[in-house]
Amino acid sequence: MAMIDLRDVSRRYLLGSNEVHALRGVSLRIEAGEYVAIIGQSGSGKSTLMNVLGCLDTPSSGQFLIDGEDAAGLGPDELAALRRQRFGFIFQRYHLLPHLDARANAALPAVYAGVPGAARIKRAESLLARLGLGERMHHKPNELSGGQQQRVSIARSLMNGGQIILADEPTGALDSQSGKDMLALLGELHAQGHTIILVTHDAHVAAHAKRVIELRDGEVLRDSGTPPDHRPPAASAAGEDGPALQAGGWWQQRQGQWREALQSAALSLKGNRLRTALSMLGISIGIAAVVSIMALTTAARSSIEKDVGSFLSGRIPVWRGNPNLPPGTQPQPFRPNEIEAIRALPGVKGVTVEREVQLTARHGSRDSMVSVLGADANILSARKLKLVEGRMLSPLDLSSSAQVALIDDKARKNLFKPGENPVGKTLLLAPGGGMEAQAAQAQALASGAGAELPVGVSLPVTIIGVVEPDTGGAVQFGAWLGQVLVPVSTFSRKLDLRVDADQIHVLLDFTVPPEEVRKQVHFRLKALHGVEDFDSWNADEEFKKIQSVTGAMALLFAGVGAISLLVGGVGVMNIMLVSVSERTREIGIRMAVGARQADVRLQFMVEAVVLCCLGGLVGVGLSWLAATGLNAFQDKLTVHVDGTALAVAFGVSTLVGLIFGTLPARRAAALSPVDALARE
Template sequence: MSTAHQGVRRDAGKGPPLIELRGVARRYVMGREDDPAAVIVPALQGVSLRIEAGEYVAIIGQSGSGKSTLMNILGCLDNPSEGLFLIDGQDASELDADELAALRRERFGFIFQRYHLLPGMDAQANASLPAVYAGVSTGQRMGRAATLLAELGLGERMHHKPNELSGGQQQRVSIARALMNGGQIILADEPTGALDSASGQEMLRQLDALHAAGHTIILVTHDAKVAAHARRVIELSDGHVLRDSGTPAGHAVPQAALAMASGPGSFWAHWRGQLREALGSALGALYANRLRSSLSMLGICIGITAVVCTAALGDAARQGIEGNLGAAVASKLWVWSDASKLPPGALPRDFRPYELEAIRAIDGVQDVQGERRMMGGLRQGTQQVNGQTLAATTDTLKSNQMTLALGRDFTSADLQARAQVVVLSHRLWQDLFKGRASALGSTMLIDTTPGAAEAGMPGGAAAVPIGAALPVQVIGILKEKRDGDGDDGRSATLYLPVSTYLSKIDARPSVSSFRVMVAKGHDPAHIEAQVRHRLKALHGQQDFGLWNGDAMFRQVQQVMGIIAAIFTGVGAIALLVGGVGVMNIMLVSVSERTREIGIRMAVGARQSDVRMQFLIEAVMLCCLGGLAGLALSWLAAQGANAVQDKVTLDVSGKAVALAFAVSGGIGLLFGTLPARRAAALSPVDALARE
């Protein structure tokens, strides 16, 4: 083999032996240990022996003699019930599970009767598995595996799966795996038991070659002919050492035998390799159980779809409501003449221009807009509707978040010339012109009969009539209300330049109501308090009403937040159900793959390595379900957008990030129990499962 006999480092008997057992016993309890009726089955009783480095030992005995139990203890797969088991003078009972795993990884190589190869890996990957947990880089371990397999005559078969190899070839793969990290101590459990005679002889020649190269060979068999290849035979019967031929006289410990143990590899290389191995194993397991995995992902898919769709619906509804409502009322105050707090018979006073200027001078007030409106008839040809005429400036449409569909807005020239031009709401355009684009440039009439002009808020006064009908020309048409960029869509409204309104409809400079626009970055509640204080000082009494639109807007936002939380809770329940399903499937997977877990532990996997493997599998299962849920949500959103245009559903980047975060969290949460159960398995019990 690849390691040559390099002479003597120390003689047998000088210093601690490689392996020493002192009064080792192993008992199995059938039932609970504290139950007096429990049956105790002794497997080993008072076994004491010393094995020097470089020995070739055969442990022989009939079935039930305890030889497999002894091999499990020698290989750190099991612990004695009493007595001492020492390796290089160190008591193995003082080592925790991860330290025992390190011993198996760095000092031992196992050759099992049933080969114990992982079926989803090819020969090269199976041979290199111990190096994954030793922290060896991918290139190094795959190169060493290829070299070992080539030396064992499997150079052309290294990319074949175990089911594509003969029994003898599979056993040679297990030899390569045993030598991967050095294999100072080779434990062979009935290595020829499942082989034909020719393959069995080849196996024994391989063991002879390994011994000649300096490896310590411990062979367990019931066949005396196989045991004859060893230099020392230990015979067991009913858990006792019946005969021990002892270390051969003059045995010298080869220096190579003491240099074979591999040390710990790179920490980061270990985690990178283990992560790659866990991902590959997870994908293989999910693919091997495609139907079951798909059904498990279905629960997560439904949950994520529910969460993302409700989030998209909530966002669309919130944007629609907050967009429309925010454009109409956010950061605005309405003030009107109000006699409700005045003595009986007292009348409120209108707001004079200098009072509006006083309000405009308050820090944080962006604009003050006096509201002049008239209710009455609006005519075009033979068509007539009842609507309202509002006085407007060049900023009115923009400040109220209204957008033109056709035509133009008012200009300074229109106001200076007192032009008889108007902008129509979408509703009025439909009512009078039936939505025809030819409405632009058309002439229509505004009824200005006595009593038609009035304030739109409580406390309004009669208008000063100018004439019976005012002809005006249409210069613009507003968009229908969509996400805050059009008119309210519910009333027939006409906008007229304020200068024209004052000269043709109502010449009074005072107004009975006005709006206050709050500048960005200022608190509307604070501005409200200042407006109230200044008006009371100017009027000497509270003969006005004041309404803060921002307060209502915040209440609506709170209500929308509660509704969104309720929808999210519904989706969370679906995710919880999906998570329970994932946990159940993972527990089944642990039960079905117990032998695989035992193999990994035997070649040196730590408990943390096993936990990581099953946690990654659970997270991957949930993330795949989350990905399917995202795809389904996107399709649902596109379908909803195709059949209606009232709201636009969008699967945002935030929703994608949330979906994957929630999927990963569900995988971690519900994968923890199966992962802990897998990591807590005893290697020897796991290997015994079929």
């Protein structure tokens, strides 16, 4: 049985609407160990025949048998396996990868054969040394002469054994002496047992072969036949460098494929620095936008939810009055016994009474309307204030009904000159202009409640401190008027003598759902008042609504940032498509030495992912710089670009690379080896 058997093989191409017959019913048999020259003029079909023989192309009709197996029906990956295991190619234009040195070019077929790294490097060095390139194995193709490059291609053809060596015009680009050396090397390889198929148009070159097949117009014109004295080699060609290498295990093969893909990606990106930088810029801007928006919205949400949550969560405000009351119905205030009844409900931790009245404050020749609040030890945290000057109310102030006060920054600006220190100064509080306050005090006096501040009389208080809104958050809780905080005991005895309350806050212990507590409060107060002349709202439920709104806003802003990332991904896909077009010949070389479609896809997918991940790293750096600058110029929001943002950035970058690298990778893998090698 012949090693190669072609039976009525034809190959047709479509050039536009015209059908071109490159081969017409070619039949021939080639025995193992033969030295065959295929000769013919340009257009005779000799290159097409070589492509079919080397499994780079498939016949349009007929049978192509290799050791009895019909290769015409094999798929792309099965043909790649045949090329990898049986064939070695020597091309007229060398077809070396320019970014790899001589040793790496020679070792390339072993990468796709799954040979471990150390073994393939050792063999490549042995082959190059044997071919006289021991001192040049670390030089790249552009640093080698034509003859040296052709020797590297011979070493590459022998890497996996090279049982069948196909040489396409191997002397066409060489000078006379290098051509003679090349033919001498082919003679040596034939003597060692390799099957040599030499394609040439030069009769003098063809004369070195033992058998000559002449083609014309795609048909065999003359075939000298297998020499009568030909004897097939006893075993597969081994050469002086030892037997062909054996593939490693599954894990070693995967490692080799990934390592080659990563190295190829790094070299490709390094070789096109400007294009890589511009491609990375689009991804960097997209990632920076997404990460910055995530960090900013997270900081804003955290601040808002912290401030609003601490102010609202865990309480149910209840106030006097209801818009649904019948006309003429007067809402009742909350009496002490009613407050105690609410305090006894399940799930209620306590009840606080809101104490506030509007009065006129005067210092010297200045006066201003202020809100006077009854303050306890927790007033600053409840009102989101902080002490900036002086001291806080002491327990003695609270227990002795001391006539002392804290004022906020707004009251300070209205009552004192710029730069004047108010601490230690006296402030006069009077109900002047406050009709409601005057009426309340008049009612208290009439009832004999023992008011110490008659109507029209001012209450002097000593300012002991200044407060201002806590700027640690994005949300400020303040008042339209300036605020004056006096001890709650002083407020009750000298400003508002009523025992009833117009507004209370029900504090929750969360042993009962907040909405259930709210229903019980309404039921109890309605039973006591006889009518629902009050209203309330579940602050905890409202806080959850605020959380849902801020979450939706965060998603909206992240979507806006994702648009720029989408644009960057489209740019990467475009650049990768350009890269596939520019590196078509490289793809053909890799396929010729045995790369499968999956190997080509992996190479370009990895390159796209590496490009996007590098862009993501730059984007995270830009986000960190932006966050640092924002934190340096303001203190309302503290923006952090943390490990989560980094993980998200790399995850998104990888996803963008996978999505937008798929089309270029699939296009590269779908290329025909013959078409790819023919392109410049």
